[in-house]
Amino acid sequence: MERRRGLIVERSGKNVTVLTRDGGFVTFKSSREDVMPGMEIAVPSARGFTFFTWRRLVPVVALSLVLAFSSFFGYQQYLYAQPLMAYVTLDYAGSVELEVNGAGLVKAATALDEAGQQALSSVEYENRPAQQVVEALVAAQEKTSQQPPVGTQAVTQEPSVVVAVVPVKPGPAAAVDNLEKKVSESAAPKAKAQDDRQSQVTTFRLDMETRDSAKELGISAGRAAMWALSKHEAEGRGEQTDHPGNETPGQVTPSQVTPGQVTPSQVTPGQPTQGNETPGQGQGPSGNGGKGQTLDDVKHSLPKVDTTELDKQKGQQERDKYMKDITKDWVNRMVEEIRKEKDSENGPGKDSGKNSQASQGNGHESSPGQSKSGSGKGSVSPQSSPQQGGGKSSPTSQTTGSGQNYGQQTDHGQGQVVAGSQGSGSSQSPSGDQGSGQTDEQGDGSQPASPPATGQTQEGSGDGQRSHDSGDADGHSQDRTQGGWISDMLDRIRGWR
């Protein structure tokens, strides 16, 4: 390779400046010590070397850094801009619904109740991975609740976490499966709750139709699925259940009375009766959440359900389809019942002293005007009029939380009805006074005149009230039993007059 030759014009340390024959100057490093100005020297052909000079490299490096940063942020923005992929609902102490996009990031969150709102307010969720948000929400709810969350079951039982994933688009999707797996793993509370309980996570895959239906009830899809499953389990065990939503929480049919259960006759005068129901459960004496739940119960509690058998019997796809079907069915029935309730409230159901009383004891809702939950959430209260025990017309106030009525009704076949609470306020009916005198009659099984109580509406708004519907098919036998008692009472009243 021919090398250019040049005249050394300057030497400074290792740097040598050379004048070439075409009048150009070249500066390069030379470790040779035997060269000096005035000498000719071969000029290295360092085009390849000098091309990559700092002057040329700096803008390239700067541009590369800018591209790298913009790519990074651009990619972030790309992730954030992914469309909505699925809704994820989390029911623990409260109820929260998350909107998750295709990148698994939470775009929005909605609290479906107060506890959920409280938890959500302490968590940063926007554009965060869904599993992180779920984990944070569970931790927040664990932290804030000193007592077992409202949704927990009896003290001896386990608090449950329910997660539901609702894909926006139907059909199999690996991304949705991955999301479900991650949030399910994240939903297990890290710390053991008090009393050394461990939590159980139940996960469902539902569809938009189920979600929309559950929305009508104001609950999350996961919560609806849990109740639906509980209901079906109860039915499967052959427990008598009225139409869902009709049942009064804690109502016990005569056949359901178990020894030791508190009945009106056992109540010490002056003392309120204690219901057998477990707070927050909305369960009947059987302890199963499958029956007797009101919408209020549904909103504020979660039944205990063991999905082990379900998982064993059905494959994943079958399980999902099964859950969607029963949930839809359950929701539809609940919605229908609520609608009926409202219709009957607005209808001629208010004068139904008979009807209301006739329906007493069979787990039907109290007559309109009789029982209202304090919060007016559609809880069902049994007849308020029947007095329990001595003179006090205050039936058992089993109100928990927002005034759910868990009053039990026991029908001993004598027309006695143990009234549950009527939610907030007094559960006393004006007939309470009457009750005092009628207490004695309770021993007979007679009840104070309910008709006065009929018109004496206890507190609570009418929202969600359910009229005692004597027409309920399931309670026919009970109707007859109580119908006779009611008739007797009516006769007596007429006689008094």
Place this chain on the structure above:
Amino acid sequence: MESRVARARDGDPQAREDLLRDYTPFILKTASAAARRYLVMGRDEEISVALSAFNEAISAYSSPNPGFLAFAATVIRRRLIDHYRREKRKDEVPFSSLADEDDPGEWPAAVEAAEGGVVEDWSGVLERRDDIERWSEVLKEFRLTLKDVVKCTPKHVDARERAIRTAVLLARDEALRRKFLEQKRLPLDDLVKALSDEVASRKTLERQRDYITAIAVIMTHGLTSLAEFLDLG
């Protein structure tokens, strides 16, 4: 050069030290040529022998003919031979390869370096070196340094050729030359007029001002070795 050697010989230690430092490349080159290999200072013992020989040449030099460098080169070679004899390194330096070792008056016209294929004519080297030093001094009068000239040198060969032609024109034109030497700067307006037949804008001349000045200095101040090197005619 001769005066410096005289001062050093007369006992000026600083002058001796300056000579040794300034002519170290010459010493290295001569020793490398004598040893037929590239010598590195600090590594090869021949270097110290050569330095010692140069110092001895300073002390011994008296005759102006040949020149001091030729005399010093001879002394260096002889001392190296003595060194090799002492070390008995016959395979490194065959005696037959040493030319004119017994003729102190002979000075090889060209000595090929052991490495790099560099052919050096020391008289020419010294002349060019002197011209380069002079060139730097004159540029200072024009408020320029070699670094400034290197910076503004046109990158393209064509542009450099046009700039050199402009400098030659300036040097050959009496009026322009006078103005240039008097004002110590480039007479741009006159140059633009003088270059009317060529495509040369004032902006281009301003951009290449320092380079044109440096070339014009070579031609106007008799730096013939540099002019010959650049073939400025």
